[in-house]
Amino acid sequence: MPAASHLKREIGLFSAIAIVVANMVGxxxxxxxxxxxxxxxxxxxxxxxxFVGGAFALCGALCYGELGARYPQAGGEYVYLREAFGKPLAFLSGWISLIVGFSAPIAAAAIAFSIYLLKAVGASAGTERVVTLFGVPIVTLSLPVMLAIAVVVLLSILHVHSLRVGSRVQNLLTLFKIALVVGFIVAGLLSSRGSAGHFSGSFSAGTLLDGKFAVALIFISFAYSGWNAAAYLGGEIIHPSRNIPLAMLVGTLIVTALYLLLNLVYVYALPAAEMQGVMEVAAAAGAQLFGPGIGRWLNGAIALGLLSVLSAMILAGPRVYYAMSRDGIFFRLFGKVSDVRHTPAHAIGLQAAIAIVMIVSASYDKLLIYIGFTLSLFAMLTVIGLMRVRRIAPNETPAYRTWGYPLVPLIFILGNLWIIYFSIKSRPAPVVWGIATIAAGLVMYFYFYRKRSRSRLNQMDNAALVQTLLSDRGEVGLPSSKPKEDLS
Known part of the structure; x- marks a missing residue:
């Protein structure tokens, strides 16, 4: 197989950490x-x-780090579940990555980008045109929607062009975003226009155990999603057994600290009543702390920062579909790598197309629940897979082993079970869509399984036919009627 059909190891530790941070902070x-x-x-x-969401993400990163050290290949959960449970469950995880893990968050990030950008330039969203079917909204067209589509297309083209160029742009966007967040935190906490009185209010133990706190953790888990981003680029990271776990661990710790500090700024800036249900909470906090004139600049900076998470997800996701295709359980087209660019161009295009469909068809808050529930389920299954791999291959000693094993995996598994249970109980509609996505994945798997089975049977039949023809000619199994030439 020519070298051009393989991904190249070009991503160092700094870039890997930047990709993790960029996937998370968005x-x-x-x-x-x-x-x-x-x-x-x-x-x-x-x-x-x-804080709890950060602890869950850290537990997940510690577990995935060992899997990344064991299997330093492109594909993330797809590879890990394939090694632990076989191809059916692995295919489902890859399918979920395609639809929910990357395409849906790309759609959500693109929508948020367009909203913040329009606020920055002082433009209105204009009128919406909604296409319905039997009274149910199917497609929404508006200026924010068109902007969201445009940014997905442009960044996808960038990552098709070159991994090296794409990763450099990624690093610059990530550094800008981290500088923006740190600057916002420092300036916000030093501002005299906030109030420490906003931190009043208590909660009981019952609050933590009821469904509302668990539902809140769905939103939080969506915000923390991306801590496993380095796993998807395992085939392109230099020294993967060391750098994959290190990138996930360092990236998750950085982001957890930033998230806690950012929320301190939000609460310092706004009373609870003014924060509840507000989508553009960062912009609202900035306007309160720095004045409405600064608010427009802040909106623009946040929009630019959101380009980083969009770029990171567009970069990482296609490596999963590439790995599935190379295993013969996805369309062969998406396992091809450009001979010139060394990038999975077709897989990037597929991801962009699905994201665009979601941009025009789904509301923002429903997307978040849909993403949070489904990703929690498969992240939990992946960590269960780590425990299974440990049991079936006890003598293997990867360069990194999970700290605090088995307590850390058990905390992650039980925490996600809790979130999944209350997701089903309190938000059934997005959960139904998540289950429908899994069911569609099962249908797709059996389609590819039957296709592969027929292909193997055809190959066996062809091999048997060739064997028969060669035997008839005396070239296999039977002596030839033509006497051998004496070479002595």
């Missing part, structure tokens, strides 16, 4: 705190939720 932290506060009711419960 839409969620700038848009979900208002929804979370609406669920939990107090600022103290809000901050506790972000």
């Amino acid at each position: 839409t969620g932290i700038f848009t979900t705190s208002g929804f979370i506060l609406q669920e939990v009711g107090s600022s103290s419960a809000l901050l506790l939720g972000w």
Whole structure:
């Protein structure tokens, strides 16, 4: 097989950490705190939720780090579940990555980008045109929607062009975003226009155990999603057994600290009543702390920062579909790598197309629940897979082993079970869509399984036919009628 058909190892540790941070710090932290506060009711419960979410993400990163060290290949969960449970469950995880893990978050980030950008330039969203079917909204067309589509297309073209150029742009966007977040935190906490009185309000143990706190953790888990981004690029990271776990661990710790500090700024800036249900909570906090004139500049900076998370997801996701295709359980087209660019161009195009469909067809808050529920389920299954791999291959000693094993995996599994249970109980509609996506994945798997089975039978039949023909000619199994030439 020619070298051009393989991905190249060109991503160093710094770039890998940047990809993790860029995948995590994005839409969620700038848009979900208002929804979370609406669920939990107090600022103290809000901050506790972000701390718990960070602890879950850290547990997940510690577990995935060992899997990344064991299987340093492109594909992330797809590869890990394939090794632990076989191809059926692995295919489902890859299918979920395609639809929910990357395409849906890309759609959500693109929508948020367009909203913040329009606020920055002082433009209105204009009128919406909604296409319905039997009274149900199917397609929404508006200026924010068109902007969201445009940015997905442009960044996809960038990552088709070159991994090296794409990763450099990614690093610059990530550095800008981190500088923006750190600057916002420092300036916000030093501002005299906030109030420490906004931190009042308490919660009981019952608040933590009811469904509302668990639902809040769905929004939070969406904001923390991306801590496993380095796993998807395992085939392109230099020294993967060391750098994959290190990138996930360092990236997750950085982002957890930033999220807690950002939410301190939000609460310092705004009373709970003004935060509840607000999507553009970062912009609202900035306007309160720095004045409405600064608010427009802040909106523009946040929009630019959101380009980083969009770029990171567009970069990481196609490596999953590439790995599935190379295993013969996805369309062969998406396992091809450009001979010139060394990028999975067809897989990037597929992801962009699905994201665009979601941009025009789904509302923002429903997307978040849909993403959070489904990703929690498969992340939990992947960590269960780690425990299975440990049991079936006890003598294997990868360069990194999960700290705190088995307590850390058990915390992650039980925490996600809790979130999944209350997701089903309190938000059934998006959960039904998540289950429908899994069911569609099963149908697709059996389609590819039957296709592969027929292909193998045809190959066997062809091989048997060739064997018969060669035997008839005396070239296999039977002596030839033509006497051998004496070469002595």
